[in-house]
Amino acid sequence: MSNFLLDFLSLGAILSGILVITSKNPVISVLFLISVFVNVAGYLVLLGIGFLGISYIIVYVGAIAILFLFVIMMLNIQLAELSAVGSEYTQSLPLGGIVGSLFVFELISILPFSFKGLSTFNLSSVSNTFSESSLGVINWFNTLLVSSIGSTNDVHQVFDAAHATDSNFTNYIQIESIGQSLYTYGSIWLLLTSIILLLAIVGPIALSMKTNNTDHLYTLYR
Amino acid sequence: MNTLISVAESLSVIIPILLVVAFTTVAERKTMASMQRRLGPNTVGYYGLLQAFADALKLLLKECVSPTQSNLVLFFLGPIITLVFSLLGYAVIPFGPGLTVGDLPLGILYLLAVSSLSTYGSLRSTAQLISYELILSSAILLVVMFTGSLNLSISVEAQRVITFFVPLLPVFIIFFIGAIAETNRAPFDLAEAESELVSGFMTEHSAAIFVFFFLAEYASIVLICIFTCILFLSGYNSIFVF
Numbered sequence: 001m002s003n004f005l006l007d008f009l010s011l012g013a014i015l016s017g018i019l020v021i022t023s024k025n026p027v028i029s030v031l032f033l034i035s036v037f038v039n040v041a042g043y044l045v046l047l048g049i050g051f052l053g054i055s056y057i058i059v060y061v062g063a064i065a066i067l068f069l070f071v072i073m074m075l076n077i078q079l080a081e082l083s084a085v086g087s088e089y090t091q092s093l094p095l096g097g098i099v100g101s102l103f104v105f106e107l108i109s110i111l112p113f114s115f116k117g118l119s120t121f122n123l124s125s126v127s128n129t130f131s132e133s134s135l136g137v138i139n140w141f142n143t144l145l146v147s148s149i150g151s152t153n154d155v156h157q158v159f160d161a162a163h164a165t166d167s168n169f170t171n172y173i174q175i176e177s178i179g180q181s182l183y184t185y186g187s188i189w190l191l192l193t194s195i196i197l198l199l200a201i202v203g204p205i206a207l208s209m210k211t212n213n214t215d216h217l218y219t220l221y222r
Numbered sequence: 223m224n225t226l227i228s229v230a231e232s233l234s235v236i237i238p239i240l241l242v243v244a245f246t247t248v249a250e251r252k253t254m255a256s257m258q259r260r261l262g263p264n265t266v267g268y269y270g271l272l273q274a275f276a277d278a279l280k281l282l283l284k285e286c287v288s289p290t291q292s293n294l295v296l297f298f299l300g301p302i303i304t305l306v307f308s309l310l311g312y313a314v315i316p317f318g319p320g321l322t323v324g325d326l327p328l329g330i331l332y333l334l335a336v337s338s339l340s341t342y343g344s345l346r347s348t349a350q351l352i353s354y355e356l357i358l359s360s361a362i363l364l365v366v367m368f369t370g371s372l373n374l375s376i377s378v379e380a381q382r383v384i385t386f387f388v389p390l391l392p393v394f395i396i397f398f399i400g401a402i403a404e405t406n407r408a409p410f411d412l413a414e415a416e417s418e419l420v421s422g423f424m425t426e427h428s429a430a431i432f433v434f435f436f437l438a439e440y441a442s443i444v445l446i447c448i449f450t451c452i453l454f455l456s457g458y459n460s461i462f463v464f
Contacts, residue, residue, distance in 0.1 A: 054334075065342075175372065
């Protein structure tokens with residue numbers, strides 16, 4: 001059952017992404033952007049990382065998309081200026097084609113297209129991670145196009161030794177495991193990102209503060 | 223068969239919630255009336271209890287009017303989004319030991335995500351909602367530090383020792399005030415503006431769409447009250463508090 005839901009979510013994300021750039025009304029664009037975020041969040045939840053999916057919704061949909069809506073509200077966009085027709089519309093297609101083909105090239109060079117000959121104890125390889133997710137129609141189509149596998153029955157679900165119950169010592173929920181590694185092994189990165197966030201909070205206030213007096217230092221400490 | 227059971231589970235939560243919402247509106251009108259020294263609705267049923275159903279019937283049979291210059295898709299989508307995400311929050315509420323529609327290990331995060339999504343129904347109340355969400359999340363974080371888990375059933379069971387209302391009374395007061403702001407009730411009901419406009423941002427929606435806004439508002443009020451009870455007043459075990 002989760003096979004079909006994965007397909008719907010990925011197709012929905014792709015369709016919403018296309019409709020973000022091709023819709024005329026900017027508010028409708030933001031709504032389709034929200035739809036992209038929700039679809040991707042659902043995909044992440046189905047992959048097993050529920051915390052990341054829900055935090056996508058809280059951060060992206062709850063904060064960033066609202067920021068976009070506020071900006072659009074205050075920009076006073078005239079809808080008649082926005083609709084591009086004819087040569088104005090097609091003159092940016094070659095650039096889009098170049099950037100898109102670069103992206104596709106990057107993806108093809110990373111994703112594995114054949115699942116034969118995977119070792120079961122290669123815990124840190126990309127191919128092991130991808131073999132554990134359920135295959136949907138898009139992946140089936142991929143394997144048909146670029147590999148020698150005839151049907152999805154040939155693909156083996158790799159048994160991961162990390163999930164075996166006889167070697168499982170503790171059971172962390174997701175937030176506990178993220179916290180355990182983030183606050184010990186990744187503590188320096190955590191401190192760095194907190195400094196960047198502090199800069200992001202203080203920076204705009206300092207940049208946009210208006211001072212009326214010419215005596216700048218005196219007004220700061222008044 | 224499994225889908226049938228899932229649908230029956232969801233319906234057995236949604237239909238009582240809608241009935242609770244209906245009777246909450248009557249209770250609010252009777253309470254406000256007694257504060258103003260008059261009787262509230264007292265004609266329709268015994269003591270006016272069926273007033274909500276009369277209102278719903280009237281609203282469903284009204285003519286559906288929409289402004290000519292409005293974007294019809296967005297006009298109809300707003301109330302629908304608000305109602306759907308208000309009702310989605312009831313999926314993680316424990317009504318008894320183990321009696322939830324979905325017992326998520328990240329239940330509190332799911333409630334925060336659903337409340338983030340439901341702000342798109344009405345942008346005017348959003349600025350208030352976002353500013354008070356920070357306070358609500360901080361208060362929730364304190365309770366999560368007490369229980370050590372984001373699961374709502376564990377949050378109820380952890381209060382067998384002591385109800386969190388007793389050690390965390392100031393946090394309860396802060397959470398309560400934040401909850402009133404989050405649902406646009408008095409004294410934070412500037413977004414609805416009942417004294418200036420007829421009903422704030424809901425004025426131009428009519429008939430069935432207005433019912434959605436109405437249901438969504440009271441459903442989110444009931445949801446926040448249930449959430450407060452689960453976090454601070456020990457949920458379904460609260461019979462021992464009294």
